[in-house]
Amino acid sequence: MKQEQAIIREHRAFGCGYRLLVFDCQPIAAAALPGQFVHLRVPGLDGSVLRRPFSIYRADGACLSILYKQVGKGTREMAALPVGQAVSLLGPLGNGFPMPTGQAVPVLVAGGYGVAPLCLLASRMATTGILFVGGRTAADILCIEDFERLGWDVCVATEDGSLGTKGRVTDALDPWLAERCRQAAPPPVFYCCGPDGLLRAIDVRAVKGGWLGWLSLDKHMGCGVGACLACVQRVRVKDGGSQWKRVCKEGPVFEAGEIFWDYGVKADNA
Amino acid sequence: MSGGASLSVTGPGMAVEIAGIRMRNPVMTASGTFGYGPEYADLVDLNALGALVVKGIRMEPWEGNQPPRMVEVQGGLVNAIGLQGPGVDGFVRDYLPFLRQFSTPVIVNIWGRTLEEYGEVAAAFDGVDGIAGIELNISCPNVKEGGIAFGTDLQMASQVISRVRQSTRLPLITKLSPNVSSVGRFARTAQDAGSDAISLINTLPALVIDVETRRPVLSNVFGGLSGPGIHAFAVRQVWDAAQAVTIPIIGMGGVTDAQGAIELMLAGASAVAVGTASFTDPSTVISVIEGIQAYLVRHGMRDVRELTGAMVRK
Numbered sequence: 317m318k319q320e321q322a323i324i325r326e327h328r329a330f331g332c333g334y335r336l337l338v339f340d341c342q343p344i345a346a347a348a349l350p351g352q353f354v355h356l357r358v359p360g361l362d363g364s365v366l367r368r369p370f371s372i373y374r375a376d377g378a379c380l381s382i383l384y385k386q387v388g389k390g391t392r393e394m395a396a397l398p399v400g401q402a403v404s405l406l407g408p409l410g411n412g413f414p415m416p417t418g419q420a421v422p423v424l425v426a427g428g429y430g431v432a433p434l435c436l437l438a439s440r441m442a443t444t445g446i447l448f449v450g451g452r453t454a455a456d457i458l459c460i461e462d463f464e465r466l467g468w469d470v471c472v473a474t475e476d477g478s479l480g481t482k483g484r485v486t487d488a489l490d491p492w493l494a495e496r497c498r499q500a501a502p503p504p505v506f507y508c509c510g511p512d513g514l515l516r517a518i519d520v521r522a523v524k525g526g527w528l529g530w531l532s533l534d535k536h537m538g539c540g541v542g543a544c545l546a547c548v549q550r551v552r553v554k555d556g557g558s559q560w561k562r563v564c565k566e567g568p569v570f571e572a573g574e575i576f577w578d579y580g581v582k583a584d585n586a
Numbered sequence: 587m588s589g590g591a592s593l594s595v596t597g598p599g600m601a602v603e604i605a606g607i608r609m610r611n612p613v614m615t616a617s618g619t620f621g622y623g624p625e626y627a628d629l630v631d632l633n634a635l636g637a638l639v640v641k642g643i644r645m646e647p648w649e650g651n652q653p654p655r656m657v658e659v660q661g662g663l664v665n666a667i668g669l670q671g672p673g674v675d676g677f678v679r680d681y682l683p684f685l686r687q688f689s690t691p692v693i694v695n696i697w698g699r700t701l702e703e704y705g706e707v708a709a710a711f712d713g714v715d716g717i718a719g720i721e722l723n724i725s726c727p728n729v730k731e732g733g734i735a736f737g738t739d740l741q742m743a744s745q746v747i748s749r750v751r752q753s754t755r756l757p758l759i760t761k762l763s764p765n766v767s768s769v770g771r772f773a774r775t776a777q778d779a780g781s782d783a784i785s786l787i788n789t790l791p792a793l794v795i796d797v798e799t800r801r802p803v804l805s806n807v808f809g810g811l812s813g814p815g816i817h818a819f820a821v822r823q824v825w826d827a828a829q830a831v832t833i834p835i836i837g838m839g840g841v842t843d844a845q846g847a848i849e850l851m852l853a854g855a856s857a858v859a860v861g862t863a864s865f866t867d868p869s870t871v872i873s874v875i876e877g878i879q880a881y882l883v884r885h886g887m888r889d890v891r892e893l894t895g896a897m898v899r900k
Contacts, residue, residue: 317628319868543641543865548650
């Protein structure tokens with residue numbers, strides 16, 4: 317983990333309202349593993365005390381890239397950052413995705429720009445696999461050419477049917493999984509990044525099928541380094557109990573079956 | 587002298603002694619904002635700190651609150667972590683061996699839910715190698731007295747401080763609650779009950795509401811406000827406390843740079859702590875130390891202790 321003043325080398329629209337930020341930041345880029353993140357201090361964001369976490373989209377040699385969309389005042393301020401500007405980055409933070417072993421076929425599942433860390437993951441894998449990516453509309457589908465260039469199969473699902481299968485990403489995934497089961501093909505190993513609903517859907521499928529799965533959580537963070545205990549997630553432990561884990565430190569990647577999704581949720585008696 | 591930010595032979599004196607704890611400079615970490623030390627060790631030279639104050643510890647491990655536990659607001663953040671922690675044994679087992687590698691004094695922040703528990707925690711740390719002192723968080727509800735915070739009732743505050751005082755020989759720093767009408771009276775009570783120093787301010791009571799859902803953002807509903815937005819209030823509270831006591835004061839609240847730290851000292855603090863700003867920039871604590879040194883040089887001052895209470899009244 318390092319704190320660096322990273323210089324913006326490239327900053328441009330990435331299509332569909334997303335933007336690409338490329339930093340010159342060798343110390344963090346060289347150490348970055350797929351699934352890790354950087355904690356970025358948005359310059360000029362007056363009145364703000366917290367950094368903003370971003371998945372690492374690319375890390376090659378001296379450069380490190382992130383993707384973001386303007387959703388709040390932080391990302392709005394980021395959109396104005398000029399090339400050449402220095403930005404404070406902490407990173408690489410958290411634990412990345414473990415690489416697949418044995419015969420398992422990597423099945424990457426992304427919702428929206430949850431695809432960003434999966435791009436880095438696919439580029440570092442020794443084998444190819446398949447990507448399932450979903451979004452509300454075709455405009456939410458990013459980066460599929462990155463996977464195609466690496467020789468990966470890509471399956472798209474959009475809720476409005478404007479690209480690929482009409483429906484949710486699981487509507488594309490489930491028939492594919494069923495077919496593989498019929499053929500007794502090697503087992504999948506899931507790598508998922510996206511909203512909680514998607515993570516949970518993949519979690520259920522991995523556990524039910526007895527397959528390995530890795531889920532990357534997105535939580536509001538404070539310090540990003542494990543000190544403040546703001547971003548905790550309840551997880552099950554071996555003895556049958558449960559405990560808090562810090563998404564920034566023990567995560568953001570958790571194993572399927574580990575997450576206690578409904579911990580503390582009160583039964584609705586209304 | 588060890589550590590990157592300690593005084594040189596020719597530079598102004600930076601060392602201070604608070605409650606019998608000798609520090610190489612007057613800049614500490616604020617409890618709850620720096621973990622237990624290892625979290626920031628890759629980013630900050632722990633040997634450069636004046637003292638390291640760890641996150642609050644009670645007798646047993648404590649789960650804290652449900653998330654969401656923190657929300658950013660204009661000028662700061664509101665947290666309701668709920669004092670999640672490893673308990674005394676967990677801290678001594680999992681963190682203290684790491685902290686003993688450093689020459690920086692380690693101050694444990696302690697809390698309890700009853701008078702008795704406060705005494706137990708204090709006693710448990712008495713004589714433990716590697717602990718330089720205790721910071722006593724009295725802003726917790728007394729579960730035996732209807733949940734009234736110890737630190738908002740003069741009698742309960744006096745009782746809990748006395749109990750801890752009787753339970754330990756360690757230097758005792760009482761961290762006052764800002765949620766009172768007269769912080770001076772509580773400062774005086776802390777001194778009379780045997781505190782060696784006081785620290786202030788703790789976070790301010792706060793509530794953040796999501797106007798779309800009309801629900802509170804934090805699962806605990808209420809939280810504590812920290813960050814630059816509370817700084818001027820902290821300076822006033824330190825001033826008020828300084829008028830009431832003779833024991834040293836550790837000032838904190840919204841310090842982001844040396845100027846904020848120096849303000850607290852001019853108002854009467856002998857040392858300061860950096861809190862929320864460590865989240866913004868982990869190196870803040872180091873830049874505050876360096877900035878105070880530079881200020882002393884610029885103002886021809888020979889020793890940082892000259893700053894304490896040196897505000898010039900109009």
